[in-house]
Amino acid sequence: MTAANNNNNNNNNNSNNNNNNNNKAVSPPLSSEDESDVESLHSFHYSPKAVDIPSANRLAKRLFMLDGFKKSDVSRHLSKNNDFSRVVAEEYLKYFNFENDTLDIALRKFLKQFSLTGETQERERVLVHFSKRYLDCNPGSFNSQDAVHTLTCAIMLLNTDLHGQNIGRKMTCTEFIENLSELNDGDNFPREVLKLLYHAIKTYPLEWALDEDGDECGSQLQQKQPSENQQNLAGNNPFLDVPNAATAIEYKKGYVMRKSCVDSNGKKTPFGKRGWKMFYCTLRDMVLYLHKDEHGFRKSALSDNLHNAIRIHHALATKAADYTKKQHVFRLQTADQAEYLFQTSDSKELQSWIDTINFVCASFSAQPLAGAVGSQRKFQRPLLPCSHTKLNLREQLRDHEERVLKLEAELEEHRKYPPERSAKSLNIQNYREKDVYLHYELKRYKTYAYLLRSRISQYPELEPSLVETCIGEVDEGGAVALMEPMAGGGGGIIPPPVPDRRTSPTTNRYSYRAAIYSGSAGSNRDNGGDIG
Structure with missing residues (x-):
């Protein structure tokens, strides 16, 4: 009787194990290239049996103590997409005590300890570990780890907006709160919490950790960075490089009249700022630079480079047929929901600007990120990265x-x-x-x-x-001849030059995660230690 029972139990256990294995087989594997924030949050499960726990603990301790490592070395050990790296990251985060800390204070502690660098998904994984640790130290402070992650991204972008010389006006506290509507797992974040975070970042900018010694690696990184003046102009977001207008490829230029209709937040431009203004417009890479005259890129005029610049990733230029007050006008709608009217000198220039802008956008805009999924009823637009596509x-x-x-x-x-x-x-x-x-x-x-x-x-x-992710330099032969005019008349489209092997991501302000994760490898910039 006992033997029979044991056999039955063994059969039941085997059946359960088979069911579990079948259930596991049903779940699709995560994509290494397109994993979303949610997938990242769910990728923490690992099998301790397959990981050398003592080795992971030792490495985590050495990374935290900077024993044989520099601050710039830490991130790459925490960001790899494997079980060992995840254990190292979790053990590393255990050295941080975020109990009773506000999110901005916890983030300051975290970013002060090491330099957050690497590719998009690598940096994302590190911040996911931070979000998990913060919620472990402060259970119930927010609805989920994903909500902590979202708010962390929002804080970083707010820092960039307030303390970097970005395009347009600074974000207000009301806008900061409205932009985070229903992102606490379908609920709103506590209004008072967001107010405190806003004023904390406004008063005390986030600091960015740098290696203390001037090692060879640091020197190489410094050589790749834009000049100090250019950094100061665009702000210092550690996730996104400043577009280098001096080395970017130029596609078109000329005098135009510009009118702002809708700001980057989707709201109508205030009446006093809608007037027509003349600019010398230059399209370089995926940035439309607006200067007072054709000498705008001189060193003495660098302060104007980004003050009136417009990012055109995922933008669309169309003839403004509904605008009858002026002739030869086209409408430019950008990824951050801004809208502008541009008047050109004649119909040929009108079509040429439209074709050139749209072709650059079509050729180099990266694939959109997956739209937000949640219980909220409010319609959420998918995120539109400002990085260059990797497709040919x-x-x-x-x-x-x-x-x-x-x-x-x-x-x-x-x-x-x-x-x-x-x-x-x-x-x-x-x-x-x-x-x-x-x-x-x-x-x-x-x-x-x-x-x-x-x-x-x-x-x-x-x-x-x-093939590569950005526009490079033109070959000796120069630009290829213009295409024949498109249907509808007007000028043709200038083919893009052959790219080199560099990356040249641009910045944008339209969303929290996209602004942080759409760039390529982050770089350390010594400008007072700000992340903005």
Whole structure:
């Protein structure tokens, strides 16, 4: 009888083990290139049996004590996507006591200890470990680890906005609070907490850790950085490099009139700031520089380089047919929801500016990040990275065409279920916002696909020129001749030059995570220790 029971128990255990194994097999593996924040948060589970725990503990202690390591060495040991590195990171974070600390104080302690560097996902993993440790020390302070992670990103971008000489005005406390609406796992963060965080960052900027000794590695990093003046102009976000206007590729330039219609927060530009102004406009990489005259890039005028600059990643330029007060006007809509009107000298220049801007955007804008997923009802736009794409021209075209099909299906599905007349005004507003967004994105990607399709058909030999993540220098032969005019008349599109092997990410302010994670490897910048 006992033997029979034992056999039954063994059979049950084997059955349970098989079920567990089957359940594990169902879960898809995480993507090493496109893992989202949620996937990162869920990647902490590891098998202790497969990890040398004593070795991980010793390494974590040495990293914290800087025993044989510099501050710039720490991040790469905490950010690898394997079980051993995750154990090292968790053990490293145990040396920090964040109990009863506000999030900004905890973040100051953390960033003061080492230099946060590496690729996008590597830096993301390190901050995920920080978020987990903070919530462990302060259980119940926020709804989830993901909420802590989101607020951490928001604090860093706020620091950049307040203490770097960014484009436009500084973020207000009200805007900071509104931007974080329903991001505490579907709930709002406590208003008083956000107010305290805002004023703390405004009064005391975050400090960025640097190696104390002038080692060879540090010297090499310093050589790659922009000049001190240029750093001061654009702020010092450790996650994003300042666009170097002096070495960037120039695509088009000329005098234009500009009018601001909508600010980067999606709100209408104040009446007193909407007037038309003349600028000498220069398109370099994915930045539109606006200067008083053609000498704007001289050293004495560097302060204007980023003051009126416009980031054009994922932007769309269209003829402003609805604007009848002036002739030859095009509308530029950017990824941060800003909107501008530009007046050119004639119809040929009008079409040339539209074609050139759209082609640069179509060629170099990176693939959008996955949209936010949560219990909140408010419509959330997907994040649009400001980094350069890693796809070549043909792959970029294929990606645009796939997004057109996806957006068409999504728009059709969205319009099948309009809100009822008796629905709440908020539901109707969300429906309309999503409808307008889908329609605009469909138009944008159709334009991108058309331009790249035309380019590949006429210049197939240029197809390999976009393998790398950025625009490089022109070959000795110079720029290729203009394309024939597109349908609708006007000037042609200037083909991009062959890139070199550098990265040249640009900054933006439209979202917290995108602003922090869209750049390439972070770099240490000695400018008073600010992260902004």
